[in-house]
Amino acid sequence: MWEQIEDDVHDDFKAYLANRYLKKEIKDIVFGYGPLEDLLRLPTISEIMVVDSDHIYVENSGVLEDSGRRFISDEVTLAIIERIVSRVGRRIDKSQPLVDARLADGSRVNAVIPPIAVSGPCITIRKFPARKLLIDDLVGFGALTRTAAEFLRAAVLSKKNILISGGTGTGKTTLLNCLSDFIPDKERIVTVEDTAELQLKKQHVVSMESKQANIEGAGEYAIRDLVRNALRMRPDRIVVGECRGAEALDMLQAMNTGHDGSLTTIHANSADDVVLRLEVLVQMAAELPIDSIHRQVASAIDLIVQLHRMRNGRRAVTQISEVVGIDRMTQRVKTRDLYLIENEEDPNAELTATGHLPTFMDDLIERKLLDLESFYQ
Ligand SMILES: Nc1ncnc2c1ncn2[C@@H]1O[C@H](COP(=O)(O)OP(=O)(O)OP(=O)(O)O)[C@@H](O)[C@H]1O
Numbered sequence: 408m409w410e411q412i413e414d415d416v417h418d419d420f421k422a423y424l425a426n427r428y429l430k431k432e433i434k435d436i437v438f439g440y441g442p443l444e445d446l447l448r449l450p451t452i453s454e455i456m457v458v459d460s461d462h463i464y465v466e467n468s469g470v471l472e473d474s475g476r477r478f479i480s481d482e483v484t485l486a487i488i489e490r491i492v493s494r495v496g497r498r499i500d501k502s503q504p505l506v507d508a509r510l511a512d513g514s515r516v517n518a519v520i521p522p523i524a525v526s527g528p529c530i531t532i533r534k535f536p537a538r539k540l541l542i543d544d545l546v547g548f549g550a551l552t553r554t555a556a557e558f559l560r561a562a563v564l565s566k567k568n569i570l571i572s573g574g575t576g577t578g579k580t581t582l583l584n585c586l587s588d589f590i591p592d593k594e595r596i597v598t599v600e601d602t603a604e605l606q607l608k609k610q611h612v613v614s615m616e617s618k619q620a621n622i623e624g625a626g627e628y629a630i631r632d633l634v635r636n637a638l639r640m641r642p643d644r645i646v647v648g649e650c651r652g653a654e655a656l657d658m659l660q661a662m663n664t665g666h667d668g669s670l671t672t673i674h675a676n677s678a679d680d681v682v683l684r685l686e687v688l689v690q691m692a693a694e695l696p697i698d699s700i701h702r703q704v705a706s707a708i709d710l711i712v713q714l715h716r717m718r719n720g721r722r723a724v725t726q727i728s729e730v731v732g733i734d735r736m737t738q739r740v741k742t743r744d745l746y747l748i749e750n751e752e753d754p755n756a757e758l759t760a761t762g763h764l765p766t767f768m769d770d771l772i773e774r775k776l777l778d779l780e781s782f783y784q
Pocket residue numbers: 453454533534536540545548550573574575576577578579580581582722723
């Protein structure tokens with residue numbers, strides 16, 4: 408548009424515009440987040456990725472695109488990173504070149520600087536949604552069907568242990584948030600996260616966030632420490648943002664010792680893959696025989712909800728599986744699909760009931776949480 412009107416604009420006005428633009432840019436660099444400032448303000452942008460000072464990509468309305476903005480130099484990028492991390496009492500330097508932080512509005516930030524980052528400092532920001540997504544929104548976006556959402560609600564109400572699985576940015580935390588909404592108000596919830604992202608609109612919630620070590624290398628509180636502490640806090644439910652290390656063992660043990668109705672997420676590609684991933688994570692905590700891990704997984708976890716990002720950018724639940732026990736022949740954990748998208752390559756495919764009923768269907772019907780018909784619609 409500027410090209411079309413440029414000739415008609417008076418030089419004084421051009422100078423005024425340039426001046427105003429420069430003032431704003433300088434103000435953003437000196438007091439704010441530099442070129443990220445405008446991107447953070449735009450509500451359609453959900454993710455900001457600084458690859459290097461010349462390239463800043465964004466996810467805008469679900470589409471990955473070049474923002475057209477840039478940092479003046481690596482030094483400026485570094486100064487902005489330092490501003491972000493020092494505000495939350497963390498530090499970043501050559502000896503500690505990776506850091507997680509949070510902006511004042513709750514947005515999650517990860518920064519990596521040289522020598523780890525090869526082409527200069529980079530930043531990844533997952534913006535805090537302007538409005539919390541609700542299960543109805545997810546149904547509206549086509550992430551899952553109303554019937555599947557009703558089933559998950561019934562499962563949460565009957566205190567099933569649920570694991571949400573998916574790749575990076577597939578919507579795990581968002582779904583965890585939505586499932587936590589189903590927890591009855593009178594129950595006491597203890598949440599454990601690396602960076603507090605969950606927004607539980609509940610009366611009785613205690614939230615804990617892990618803490619990195621200080622400069623002397625002391626005072627670290629990892630997710631595992633917090634999960635163990637959560638057990639001593641008389642929780643009705645434990646909600647763990649993500650299991651990605653030794654805490655997986657503590658979670659399984661918690662689920663196996665009467666802390667039913669726990670919810671967490673894990674990075675895996677399918678229900679079967681979840682079991683393999685759990686094996687690896689549990690072995691980070693203790694050297695246990697595989698059979699024993701399988702038994703723990705089989706008795707701890709009730710449901711696995713798999714998320715997937717389709718080719719057209721749509722985020723969807725592609726599989727809801729029940730963990731039904733140990734296969735006598737193979738001694739492996741047996742899962743059974745209750746809902747499935749058969750063809751993940753088809754961007755418009757819908758999640759449909761497989762016809763298998765959950766083993767706890769009786770309980771759901773007895774408690775009037777679900778009708779049998781919902782599986783045969
Ligand atoms: N069903 C959905 N439809 C559209 N957008 C969604 C959906 N679910 C989540 N989002 C958006 O996608 C982005 C990533 O979601 P979320 O943080 O829940 O993913 P994640 O799997 O937890 O990511 P990570 O692996 O980084 O922890 C967020 O901006 C969120 O608002």
